[in-house]
Amino acid sequence: MKKYSHLIKSFGTGLLMATVAITHAQNNPGSNHGNKFEQLGSLLSDPNIFRTASGAPGSMYWQQKADYVIDVEIDEVNQVLKGSETITYTNNSPDPLQYLWVQLDENEHADNAESKKFDQSKLREKMSLEQLKAMVPEKKGYGVNIHKVTDGSGKALDYTINYTMMRIDLPVSLKPGAKMTLKIDWDYKITDRMVENGRGGYEHFAKDDNYLYTITQWFPRMAVYSDFQGWQNKQFTGRGEFALVFGDYKVNITVPADHIVGATGECQNYGQVLNATQLSRWKQAQTAKEPIEIVTLDDAKKAMGQKSSAKKTWVYSAKNVRDFAFVSSRRLVWDAMKVNEGIEGNQPMAMSYYGPEAYPLYRRYSTKVVAHTLKTYSKFSIPYPYPVAISVEAANGMEYPMICFNYGRADEDGTYSEAVKYGMIGVIIHEVGHNFFPMIVNSDERQWTWMDEGLNTFLQFLTEQEWDKDFPSRRGPAHRIVDYMQLPKDQLEPIMTNSENIVQFGPNAYAKPATALNILRETIMGRELFDYAFKEYARRWEFKHPTPADFFRTMEDASAVDLDWFWRGWFFGTDPVEISLEHVTQYRMSGSDPKKTQAERKAAFDKDLNTITRQRNLEENMAFLVDKDTSLLDFYNKWDRFAVRPADEASYQQFYNGLSEKEKDIFNGKTSFYELNFKNNGGLVMPLIIQWTFTDGSTEIDRIPAYIWRMDEHEVTKVFAKTKQVASIQLDPFRETADIDEGNNSWPRSAQPSRFEIFQNNGRAARGQSTEGNPMKAAKQQQR
Structure with missing residues (x-):
């Protein structure tokens, strides 16, 4: 076991290192073939007992477990969070561990944080005071203060803090299969999220002097120790998100008594923290088909003006989750309804928490968007397994198990723009969708952001499109990635x-x-094969830690579609799609009966003889020698080379009568052959989707697989037989391959609109992207 662990850890490092040089890896440099369609080979990890060649977990797959019992309190007066936790860590690996790594993500905000130093900065001629102020180092006292680290018996443990990571040294190694209990006490100054940025902190509402707390990355969390890379202790600098361990949680959250708390998991003591009316509404929501307000807008407004100095403790429990987050505030409306159908084996509660400024949007949409997202993602991946899913309006977008934070506030008069409406719906879908990727299919976001954000954005697109056929999705359609892919x-x-x-x-x-996956689904694999394979990936890796190789292999394994060329081009390369329809040549068979054939030959013969010199000689009445000296005339001067002989006529009739109807169409020229020549100017090979428009107005689509480029990755020629006269040809008519230059996709060439013309034409067409401000507000003002 130890030997295998060593081998797989070596591979893990190799996979990470390989991504650096992958772009230029070629099997046959300098050739026009043998590169883009070769198997990924060494770019992927070797299969082993932990991860199979099929992309499924191996027979000896393992992962660690970390269970938490946490007591936490928000000090609203001093803006401090205080916590004490007990972690039970189970070493399911085959390796003895000499130390444990714990994440201290709140150190991202510390005065000496690396993230405040390594980004470039420049001065411009005109800068605001705030911009200049941000360049002046300021000591604010943020960051985690560790007060105690002990084992289960209370014996102090040595530890070393390196920025956002804390190594806890063990007095004896933690053997395979053994458990370790850690106790940690800590506190930190809660950041003003609107000033410091970041995912968690508080937002202060000066108008009513209240706070909204979104508490995230708030407790010392176990880092991942995995079969493919050992400890994932890469520092958190603000962008690369999280690699986390599954476990069970019990969290006791102490806050001001008039606060409402929503969190990961299920509340265990609603009977103690809700009043009788709120508890009754909660019970009604268990069967309601429309969202029920458990805490109403009036309740929230009343609490905002009457601040309590007492405290309450909300108790939450969550099973098999990788993280825990919560929201707390006295200025929250809370509504909920049960998702009664659409999720196999589960009827979770869909809930939303939001302030008065978000009420016009969130009351109408949020909880229904949550329910729609759970049902749609369950259809395309795995049935949602958790008992609850929460959307919180917090002027941002971030995800955690069973709870996410989104934006969507109306103007003071209750109106809002289309852009805000659809942006809000989109971000709720996206963040709720993260419950599936990476909260359940638990990829390493710190290393491979695309494995959660990309897959999730793809499913967000599908979910948006099932919400409204005219939903203005920003990401997913192939043509929307063109501006990025054509960058230097x-x-x-x-x-x-x-x-x-x-x-x-x-x-x-x-x-x-997301675009790549949409192209795979709609253009490369087809919906049936793609959907089955994608669901299989989610099923195989739910509540586990997949890598890119596991995804790539599963998609091929479950579909029997060789996709290595696609992964190589879209995921390991930077080439764009730019395929040009270079030449079109029409051919038609001239075969016919001898009389017609000979007449055509005579016309061609005469045309060939009829040079400018011959014409002018005749015009000058030139006396040709054969006319003056008739002894020069022989058989060929009198011979009719184009005469039809009876034997030729009989032979033709015998031949023609033996043809099939299809052969007669070809022979008589009713079938035309079009030879199309294509050039791959961008480098990224893709299928050829060709739309034919005929002179009678009808159309036809031919789809040629990307494999046509195997023998020549730069230029290919393909012949098509058509029984109708072709008026025009269009390559990629539905804009499904992300071709960055559509100007060379047509025959005959057609003028393409300029970017200005595109802007003018689309200025009012895209719902949710209008430049017209807030039409709802204007209409409301006209009614006054």
């Missing part, structure tokens, strides 16, 4: 790049992988 290469990097090293983070980690 020094602004691009492969999808398989560490999150901290990405220049265009959103397009690279969210949009491009």
Whole structure:
């Protein structure tokens, strides 16, 4: 067992290192073939007893477990969070562990944080005071204060803090199969999230002098120790998100008595923290088909003006989750309903928490969006297994097990723009969707951002499209990635790049992988094969730790579609799609009966003889020698080379009568042959989707697999037989391959609109992306 663990850890390092040089890996450099369609080979890990060649977990797959019991209190007066936790850590690995790594993510905000030092900064001629102030180092006292680290018996343990990671040294190694109890006491100054940025902290509402607390990355959390890389102790600098361990949680949350708390898991003491009316509403929500307000807008407004100095403790429990987060505030409306159908084997509660400024949007939409997301993602991946899913309006977007934080506030008069409406729906779908990826299919976000953001953005697109056929989805459709893919290469990097090293983070980690998966589903594999394989990946790796190789292999294993060329191009490369329809040549068979054939031959013969010199000689009445000296005339001067002989006519009739009807159509020229020549100017091979428009107005689509490029990755020619006269040809008519230059996709060439014309034409067409401000507000003002 120890030997295998060593081998797989070596592979893990190799896989991470391989991503650096992958882009230029070629099997046959300098050739026009033998590169893009070769198998990924050494770019993927070797299969082993932990992870199989099929992409499934191996027979000896293992993962660690960390259970938590936490007491936490928010000090609203001093803006301090105080906590005490007991961690029970189970070493399921085959390796004895000499130390444990614990994450202290709140140190991201410490005065000496690396994230405050390593980003570039520049001065411009005009800068605001706030921009300049941000460049002046300031001591704010943020970061985690560790007060105690002991074992289960209370014996102090040695520890070393390295920025956002804490190593706990063990007096004796933790053997395979053994458990270790850790007790840690800590506190930290809660950050003003609206000033310091970041995922957690507080937002202060000056108008009513109240706080909204979104408490995330708040407790010392066990780092992942895995079969493919050992400890994942890469520092948290703000972008690359989290690698976390599954476990069970019991969390006691003490807050001001008039606060409402929503959290990961299920509350165990609603009877003690809710009043009788609220508890009755909660019970009604268990069977309601529409969201029920457990805490109403009036309740929230009343609490906002009457601050309690007493405290309450909310008790939450969660099973088999990788993290825990919560929201706390006295200015929250809370509504809920049960999702009664659409999820196999489960009827979870869909809930929303939001302030008065979000009420016009969240009351109408949020909880129904949560329910829709759970049902749609369950259809495309795995049935949602948890008992609850929560959407919180917090002017941001971030996800945790069973709870997420989103944006979507109306103007003071209760109106809102389409952009805000659809942006809010989209972000709720996205963040709730993260319950599936990576909260259940638990990939390493610190290393492979695309494995959660890209897969999730793809399912977000499918869910948006099932919400409204005209939903203005920003990511997913192939043509929307074109602007990114045509950037200069020094602004691009492969999808398989560490999150901290990405220049265009959103397009690279969210949009491009989502687009790639949508192309796989609609253009390469087809919906049936793709959907089955994708569900199989989710099923295999739910509540486990997959790697990219596991995803790539499963998609092929469950579909029998060789996709190595696709992964190589879209995930390991930066080439764009730019395929040009270079030439079109029409051919038609001239075969016919001898009389017609000979007439055509005579016309061609005469045309060939009829040079400019011959014409002018005739015009000058030139006396030709054969006319003056008739002795020069022989058989061929009198011979009719184009005469039809009876034997030729009989032979033709015998031949023609033996043809099939299809052969007669070809022979008589009713079938035309079009030879199309294509050039791969961008480098990324893709299928050829060709739309034929005929002179009678009808159309036809031919789909040629990407494998046509195997023997020549730069230029290919393909012949098509058509029985109708072709008027025009269009390559990629539905814009499904992300071709960055559509100007060379047609025959005859058609003028393409300029970017200005595109802007003018689309200015009012895209719902949710209008530049017209807030039409709802204007209409409301006109009614006054």
